[in-house]
Amino acid sequence: MNICVIGAGYVGLTTAAVLSDLGHHVTCVDINHNRIDMLKNGVVPIFEPGLKEMIIKNTSNNHLTFSTDVKVSIAENPFIFITVGTPSSGDGIPNLSFVHSVIDDIATSITSYKIIIVKSTVPPGTNEEIVNMLIEKGVDPTLFDIVSNPEFLREGSAVKDMLEPDKIVIGVKKPELIQLIQKIYKEINAPYIVTNLTGAEMIKYAANAFLATKISFINEIARVCDAYNVNVKDVAFGIGLDPRIGPLFLQAGMGYGGSCFPKDLQGLTYAAKKKNLNPELISSVQKVNETQIDVYVNKLKTAVPSLEGKKITVWGLSFKPGTDDIRHSASIRLIERLLEEGVSINTYDPVVQLKKPEIKCYQNIYESVKQSYILIIATEWAEFNQVNWKKVKNEMEGNILLDGRNIIDPKTVQQAGFHYLGVGQH
Ligand SMILES: NC(=O)c1ccc[n+]([C@@H]2O[C@H](COP(=O)([O-])OP(=O)(O)OC[C@H]3O[C@@H](n4cnc5c(N)ncnc54)[C@H](O)[C@@H]3O)[C@@H](O)[C@H]2O)c1
Numbered sequence: 001m002n003i004c005v006i007g008a009g010y011v012g013l014t015t016a017a018v019l020s021d022l023g024h025h026v027t028c029v030d031i032n033h034n035r036i037d038m039l040k041n042g043v044v045p046i047f048e049p050g051l052k053e054m055i056i057k058n059t060s061n062n063h064l065t066f067s068t069d070v071k072v073s074i075a076e077n078p079f080i081f082i083t084v085g086t087p088s089s090g091d092g093i094p095n096l097s098f099v100h101s102v103i104d105d106i107a108t109s110i111t112s113y114k115i116i117i118v119k120s121t122v123p124p125g126t127n128e129e130i131v132n133m134l135i136e137k138g139v140d141p142t143l144f145d146i147v148s149n150p151e152f153l154r155e156g157s158a159v160k161d162m163l164e165p166d167k168i169v170i171g172v173k174k175p176e177l178i179q180l181i182q183k184i185y186k187e188i189n190a191p192y193i194v195t196n197l198t199g200a201e202m203i204k205y206a207a208n209a210f211l212a213t214k215i216s217f218i219n220e221i222a223r224v225c226d227a228y229n230v231n232v233k234d235v236a237f238g239i240g241l242d243p244r245i246g247p248l249f250l251q252a253g254m255g256y257g258g259s260c261f262p263k264d265l266q267g268l269t270y271a272a273k274k275k276n277l278n279p280e281l282i283s284s285v286q287k288v289n290e291t292q293i294d295v296y297v298n299k300l301k302t303a304v305p306s307l308e309g310k311k312i313t314v315w316g317l318s319f320k321p322g323t324d325d326i327r328h329s330a331s332i333r334l335i336e337r338l339l340e341e342g343v344s345i346n347t348y349d350p351v352v353q354l355k356k357p358e359i360k361c362y363q364n365i366y367e368s369v370k371q372s373y374i375l376i377i378a379t380e381w382a383e384f385n386q387v388n389w390k391k392v393k394n395e396m397e398g399n400i401l402l403d404g405r406n407i408i409d410p411k412t413v414q415q416a417g418f419h420y421l422g423v424g425q426h
Pocket residue numbers: 006007008009010011012029030031032035070083084085086098101102119120121122151152153154155259260
């Protein structure tokens with residue numbers, strides 16, 4: 001099948017790579033010329049395991065091509081996937097301008113029937129609005145159908161998640177569209193959840209809100225565990241065995257970040273308020289997450305009353321392991337907060353190098369801790385558990401280790417001479 005994927009970001013590139021790998025002919029388009037030039041030259045602008053190999057394989061066999069000509073690509077392909085960004089505007093309202101710009105391009109270039117598949121995460125009601133927008137722009141309603149097909153991949157395992165999803169959600173206005181979408185995803189074995197356009201949008205928002213709720217829940221429990229000298233991991237394990245609760249997404253730490261949870265909870269709040277509802281639980285989930293950094297900074301300040309002038313090394317910059325994405329990273333928020341205390345910051349991350357004069361980025365993990373007073377683990381990269389702790393300690397001036405992700409065994413680092421600080425882990 002001939003498919004156009006609009007947007008060459010985390011979702012767009014993964015969609016384009018996977019669909020081309022499944023045998024379709026895919027054109028991936030983006031208005032970012034630099035990005036498309038890189039892709040045409042075999043350079044994949046994001047770090048995502050397995051993505052580069054899949055892109056190179058499918059560009060070599062001509063199943064996947066890249067372009068900056070959005071209108072031509074729309075005109076040439078019957079299936080149009082929209083995967084552009086839907087960031088939060090400053091006040092938390094979802095910024096749909098990128099989606100609207102694609103709709104404008106479709107309205108001005110459509111001459112034959114298109115199925116427009118919206119993968120971008122959008123607030124409830126958006127896909128219905130898209131139908132109306134196209135009609136208002138003079139597009140004949142028989143020339144298009146809209147399918148809401150939200151994406152549930154996680155960064156760091158995007159390719160695998162798209163090849164082995166736990167479900168495929170499709171929102172449609174006409175039942176005959178279901179089979180066409182199933183044809184696109186023929187090789188993928190997953191149950192289909194079929195609903196209307198707004199239902200699919202709500203499933204996406206509700207999924208992210210629930211996952212974020214689990215994280216804020218366990219972070220709140222960790223604060224209480226801390227006060228009672230209880231290990232929150234024991235509590236998470238204990239409750240997680242109950243199948244009604246489940247063991248996943250109960251890892252306490254500095255809180256959730258990334259390009260999705262923060263903005264989608266804001267988007268859900270906005271959507272609820274628009275209908276005069278007051279989403280109290282979602283507001284509390286956000287509040288716990290926003291104050292989680294303070295819990296760690298306060299912990300540090302109890303151990304080291306004056307942070308001013310101290311050198312601190314932070315391991316981990318990306319918002320989670322396996323990605324180079326630093327959007328809404330808890331680590332970056334922590335660094336900004338610490339800089340306000342007058343500290344100097346060294347960092348090490350396996351894939352991210354920041355370009356900020358006030359932050360020193362190292363490519364060698366042991367170099368990064370030289371003469372540091374405090375070491376902070378801010379992202380749960382597995383390699384942070386494989387270091388020689390004695391060597392790390394010897395390089396440092398101080399001995400404080402703040403474990404912002406509860407990934408370190410306190411005894412191991414205490415034996416190496418560290419003073420271990422955690423929240424809900426001792
Ligand atoms: N990142 C994730 O893990 C993830 C997972 C599921 C769903 N989503 C949702 O998918 C959408 C995309 O997220 P992302 O992280 O891939 O975004 P991204 O910022 O990585 O990529 C978006 C791309 O769209 C391009 N673009 C913007 N306007 C365009 C236009 N008019 N025409 C062509 N290209 C245009 C940008 O240049 C950019 O390369 C968002 O709605 C997000 O909420 C993201």
